[in-house]
Amino acid sequence: MGLKSFVEVPADSHFPLENLPYGVFKPEPHSPPRPAVAVGNHVLDLSVIASAGLFDGPILKNSDCFNQPNLNKFLELGRPAWKEARATLQKLLSATKPTLRDSASLRSKALVPMDKAQMLLPIVIGDYSDFFSSMHHAKNCGTIFRGPENAINPNWFQLPIAYHGRASSIVISGTDIIRPRGQAHPTGNSPPYFGPSRRLDFELEMAAVVGPGNELGKPIDVNDAADHIFGLVLMNDWSARDIQAWEYVPLGPFLGKSFGTTVSPWIVTLDALEPFSCDAPIQNPPPLPYLAEKTSKNYDISLEVLIKPAGQEDSFVITRSNFKHLYWTITQQLAHHTINGCNLRSGDILGTGTISGPEPESFGCLLELTWNGQNPVSLGATTRRFLEDGDEVVFTGFCKGDGYNVGFGTCSGKILPAST
Amino acid sequence: MGLKSFVEVPADSHFPLENLPYGVFKPEPHSPPRPAVAVGNHVLDLSVIASAGLFDGPILKNSDCFNQPNLNKFLELGRPAWKEARATLQKLLSATKPTLRDSASLRSKALVPMDKAQMLLPIVIGDYSDFFSSMHHAKNCGTIFRGPENAINPNWFQLPIAYHGRASSIVISGTDIIRPRGQAHPTGNSPPYFGPSRRLDFELEMAAVVGPGNELGKPIDVNDAADHIFGLVLMNDWSARDIQAWEYVPLGPFLGKSFGTTVSPWIVTLDALEPFSCDAPIQNPPPLPYLAEKTSKNYDISLEVLIKPAGQEDSFVITRSNFKHLYWTITQQLAHHTINGCNLRSGDILGTGTISGPEPESFGCLLELTWNGQNPVSLGATTRRFLEDGDEVVFTGFCKGDGYNVGFGTCSGKILPAST
Numbered sequence: 001m002g003l004k005s006f007v008e009v010p011a012d013s014h015f016p017l018e019n020l021p022y023g024v025f026k027p028e029p030h031s032p033p034r035p036a037v038a039v040g041n042h043v044l045d046l047s048v049i050a051s052a053g054l055f056d057g058p059i060l061k062n063s064d065c066f067n068q069p070n071l072n073k074f075l076e077l078g079r080p081a082w083k084e085a086r087a088t089l090q091k092l093l094s095a096t097k098p099t100l101r102d103s104a105s106l107r108s109k110a111l112v113p114m115d116k117a118q119m120l121l122p123i124v125i126g127d128y129s130d131f132f133s134s135m136h137h138a139k140n141c142g143t144i145f146r147g148p149e150n151a152i153n154p155n156w157f158q159l160p161i162a163y164h165g166r167a168s169s170i171v172i173s174g175t176d177i178i179r180p181r182g183q184a185h186p187t188g189n190s191p192p193y194f195g196p197s198r199r200l201d202f203e204l205e206m207a208a209v210v211g212p213g214n215e216l217g218k219p220i221d222v223n224d225a226a227d228h229i230f231g232l233v234l235m236n237d238w239s240a241r242d243i244q245a246w247e248y249v250p251l252g253p254f255l256g257k258s259f260g261t262t263v264s265p266w267i268v269t270l271d272a273l274e275p276f277s278c279d280a281p282i283q284n285p286p287p288l289p290y291l292a293e294k295t296s297k298n299y300d301i302s303l304e305v306l307i308k309p310a311g312q313e314d315s316f317v318i319t320r321s322n323f324k325h326l327y328w329t330i331t332q333q334l335a336h337h338t339i340n341g342c343n344l345r346s347g348d349i350l351g352t353g354t355i356s357g358p359e360p361e362s363f364g365c366l367l368e369l370t371w372n373g374q375n376p377v378s379l380g381a382t383t384r385r386f387l388e389d390g391d392e393v394v395f396t397g398f399c400k401g402d403g404y405n406v407g408f409g410t411c412s413g414k415i416l417p418a419s420t
Numbered sequence: 421m422g423l424k425s426f427v428e429v430p431a432d433s434h435f436p437l438e439n440l441p442y443g444v445f446k447p448e449p450h451s452p453p454r455p456a457v458a459v460g461n462h463v464l465d466l467s468v469i470a471s472a473g474l475f476d477g478p479i480l481k482n483s484d485c486f487n488q489p490n491l492n493k494f495l496e497l498g499r500p501a502w503k504e505a506r507a508t509l510q511k512l513l514s515a516t517k518p519t520l521r522d523s524a525s526l527r528s529k530a531l532v533p534m535d536k537a538q539m540l541l542p543i544v545i546g547d548y549s550d551f552f553s554s555m556h557h558a559k560n561c562g563t564i565f566r567g568p569e570n571a572i573n574p575n576w577f578q579l580p581i582a583y584h585g586r587a588s589s590i591v592i593s594g595t596d597i598i599r600p601r602g603q604a605h606p607t608g609n610s611p612p613y614f615g616p617s618r619r620l621d622f623e624l625e626m627a628a629v630v631g632p633g634n635e636l637g638k639p640i641d642v643n644d645a646a647d648h649i650f651g652l653v654l655m656n657d658w659s660a661r662d663i664q665a666w667e668y669v670p671l672g673p674f675l676g677k678s679f680g681t682t683v684s685p686w687i688v689t690l691d692a693l694e695p696f697s698c699d700a701p702i703q704n705p706p707p708l709p710y711l712a713e714k715t716s717k718n719y720d721i722s723l724e725v726l727i728k729p730a731g732q733e734d735s736f737v738i739t740r741s742n743f744k745h746l747y748w749t750i751t752q753q754l755a756h757h758t759i760n761g762c763n764l765r766s767g768d769i770l771g772t773g774t775i776s777g778p779e780p781e782s783f784g785c786l787l788e789l790t791w792n793g794q795n796p797v798s799l800g801a802t803t804r805r806f807l808e809d810g811d812e813v814v815f816t817g818f819c820k821g822d823g824y825n826v827g828f829g830t831c832s833g834k835i836l837p838a839s840t
């Protein structure tokens with residue numbers, strides 16, 4: 001029925017003691033950023049807990065990893081430190097532990113109501129890579145652009161395809177997204193036009209956050225890869241389809257993506273997700289040995305996208321998908337990423353690619369949901385082919401436990417008109 | 421005939437007073453990194469000059485930008501600070517200025533023989549983008565892979581094509597490069613194989629180093645773009661052609677590039693390059709207004725690639741090219757990069773793409789020089805289709821002035837066997 005905390009955790013909360021996701025926040029506009037975990041409707045300030053000497057395990061006792069403006073140092077410490085922190089915090093927050101429960105002064109310093117906390121990007125992201133790991137997404141996009149015969153390229157089934165994304169324009173949930181301007185091309189031999197994107201889309205993704213990295217030239221074995229992944233976030237890889245379609249041959253997406261990518265503030269750890277692990281799909285053809293893992297795991301994470309159309313009060317669910325639909329696992333993604341010797345650094349993120357399920361109601365972007373704008377989706381009284389100015393897109397994701405949820409909160413952004 | 425310094429500047433030096441390129445070095449293995457300029461066969465330690473109060477102009481007088489382990493803070497200050505530093509240093513190092521010339525103690529602290537200085541990556545590189553701006557390179561690659569009819573995609577003449585590269589694996593000249601392993605595909609329907617790359621190549625490039633960046637959502641006008649570029653470096657975008665060919669459809673190069681990218685240690689400023697500016701090629705079709713610049717400038721920089729084959733003492737020039745062959749200018753690249761609102765940060769780099777000239781002797785990579793391995797190039801008694809273990813590749817680049825050179829030094833790397 002779930003662990004019991006002295007901090008109130010509403011029944012539908014994403015943040016019970018079983019979760020304890022990590023973020024970075026400011027309690028006041030001018031205070032320095034500090035690490036936190038979420039519990040119920042509160043954030044627990046880890047710099048306060050550390051300063052009070054309450055991280056008393058062997059690894060964290062003398063560490064300054066929670067007196068930092070980001071989580072990178074904690075992430076670098078690896079799974080033993082993460083497990084120690086989790087055990088310490090679950091004990092400290094439990095209903096039966098008096099240390100924090102019975103100290104009004106410590107509580108008032110350490111526990112901040114969530115609506116008073118300004119959440120920030122929790123990590124310094126050195127590099128951001130984006131994969132293409134949902135077969136349904138690959139098939140739909142391929143069918144739309146190349147027809148059903150050549151929908152999926154032969155390389156797709158042999159390796160987790162990915163491209164480098166733009167790190168500088170990754171923003172935290174709640175940041176407005178300005179509609180990008182750029183070049184696009186109608187059809188045939190007409191010259192390209194320039195202007196605000198007419199085919200602005202979201203992409204429902206999650207991203208793995210890298211813990212300890214690797215040295216340049218030293219790949220990470222696929223069976224060790226999980227130890228290099230701290231956790232997951234929700235990610236919206238905003239995409240301007242018209243810009244992307246015109247620019248992407250032969251070097252891949254660039255300005256069609258780099259105007260903004262939104263991540264959720266809370267990193268849910270693999271330890272918290274472990275009870276929700278499930279078998280990944282059987283891969284056929286079987287992967288080459290460097291991608292063959294002893295156990296091939298996905299996670300059962302329900303995902304939902306809502307759009308709150310410009311000028312309306314209501315939000316409308318426009319797709320429901322699940323992380324478990326991914327063909328390539330995050331451990332295969334990470335092992336593949338390093339097989340050439342490429343070095344990962346703590347705080348790097350690996351996007352999964354758009355997570356589409358098999359049914360049309362589970363497609364992960366408007367390109368697929370409207371079949372490239374042909375079939376508008378309805379949002380109450382209105383419809384959408386692509387996103388309009390003022391639309392707010394909200395992702396949520398959670399795992400359903402026995403009497404509790406392990407959730408990600410939301411990942412949202414509103415479209416502002418193009419600058420002139 | 422050139423400015424005169426009290427520091428000896430050999431006639432063939434790349435580093436007279438007219439140049440003063442910026443780098444970061446360590447005088448001893450355990451000393452902290454500090455900024456420097458190169459002059460003759462010496463490096464001038466700017467942290468010493470700053471601490472002695474010799475940066476006495478209005479902008480730099482009270483700045484700690486030279487008491488930093490990298491140049492990012494100085495780069496952020498923008499062109500007025502760069503011009504002030506250049507004027508101060510040219511005066512301080514001139515033959516007629518006694519301040520440094522006549523102070524043995526200051527000289528011994530500030531001037532370090534170049535062969536005693538360990539050069540480091542001079543900047544923290546948040547994001548690295550790589551363009552595709554040489555028409556000859558685009559045409560050759562297109563002809564090799566798709567045949568002469570469709571050699572250059574229609575989008576190429578409308579926008580400076582680029583992709584995001586990997587920032588983590590950028591290394592300083594002199595760092596060994598481990599041959600990457602990965603998947604490749606022979607031909608037809610046979611399954612892919614896995615192993616050390618059999619088609620390892622260099623790419624002769626230069627890269628622009630970003631000075632002041634821009635806010636997310638606020639593009640930089642093409643006519644202001646030069647103020648956002650501090651200078652240029654030589655860059656070798658090592659490429660595994662077999663890995664690249666198998667993976668790059670549809671999302672572009674990934675593991676075929678991300679195992680290592682080498683940059684030269686000295687950033688030559690646009691101010692030092694200004695005397696060598698020349699007209700960029702006429703663009704036809706004319707670019708869209710956001711890419712149309714009042715003056716469209718290239719620089720006359722002679723580039724040369726030498727290979728020192730494994731086990732040999734001699735090096736062999738295998739190509740000679742020039743920066744002036746670029747079709748898209750670095751200011752167009754930068755303006756295009758931000759037109760969708762993408763934010764640049766100081767220290768970001770923009771690779772030009774392989775700089776191939778019109779003649780076969782000026783092609784910028786082995787893929788082109790050997791026409792995809794068909795025509796081996798000779799290196800004295802031996803030949804090469806692609807790079808072999810032990811080969812060292814050395815780039816040099818310089819501008820020829822009247823009685824002096826403004827040069828980049830070298831950018832080199834040696835291939836080590838794949839790890840097993």
Ligand SMILES: [Ca+2]
Nearest residue numbers: 203237353354
């Ligand atoms: Ca994506």
Ligand SMILES: [Ca+2]
Nearest residue numbers: 623657773774
């Ligand atoms: Ca390149």
Ligand SMILES: [Mg+2]
Nearest residue numbers: 238257260261
């Ligand atoms: Mg994006």
Ligand SMILES: [Mg+2]
Nearest residue numbers: 658677680681
């Ligand atoms: Mg490279």
Ligand code: NI
Nearest residue numbers: 127167547587
């Ligand atoms: Ni990056």
